[in-house]
Amino acid sequence: MDRQHIGSVRPERLRVEARTVGGDAELVVPVGELDHHTAELLRAPLDAALDAGRVRLVVDCAGLGFCDSTGLNVLLGARLRAEAAGGAVHLVAMRPAVARVFRITGAEAVFTLHETLATALPDSG
Numbered sequence: 001m002d003r004q005h006i007g008s009v010r011p012e013r014l015r016v017e018a019r020t021v022g023g024d025a026e027l028v029v030p031v032g033e034l035d036h037h038t039a040e041l042l043r044a045p046l047d048a049a050l051d052a053g054r055v056r057l058v059v060d061c062a063g064l065g066f067c068d069s070t071g072l073n074v075l076l077g078a079r080l081r082a083e084a085a086g087g088a089v090h091l092v093a094m095r096p097a098v099a100r101v102f103r104i105t106g107a108e109a110v111f112t113l114h115e116t117l118a119t120a121l122p123d124s125g
Contacts, residue, residue: 014038018045022122025056031063034071042071046078055087058120062093067101079111088112090120 014032021027026049030042049057057078079089092114094102102108114120 014041016041016045018049020049020054021058024054025058025122026054027058027060027117027121029060029063033066034064034074035066035068036070039070039074043074043077046074047081050078050081050085053085055082055085056122057082057087057089058092058117059089060092060117061095061098064098065095067098069101069105072101072105072107075111076107090114092117092120 014030014034016031017029019027026045028042028045028049032038034042046057059075075089075091082089088111090112091102093116094113099108102111112120
């Protein structure tokens with residue numbers, strides 16, 4: 001047991017990078033495990049992007065090794081906010097374990113899914 005992190009999230013469990021693409025889209029890249037302990041690390045940049053008026057959220061899931069129901073709820077919440085503002089959440093390159101969560105819950109039907117970032121990001125030309 002790592003006594004340094006008792007009662008807190010180990011910082012390496014989830015990293016999230018975010019950047020604006022094409023002026024009106026936000027690319028969010030979570031790497032690690034998305035669960036009830038780490039969900040806020042993803043919620044914060046999604047909310048910040050939406051608060052800034054970026055309603056096309058592109059989440060690159062290639063580095064996401066795990067997602068539980070709390071993580072799924074973060075993405076569903078972002079989807080509701082984005083759609084209310086005329087946008088959407090686009091999920092890219094989901095690994096099989098993560099895709100399975102979306103498939104068995106039926107959530108895959110409410111997101112726009114992409115195999116690659118090239119199809120998810122807005123045209124830059």
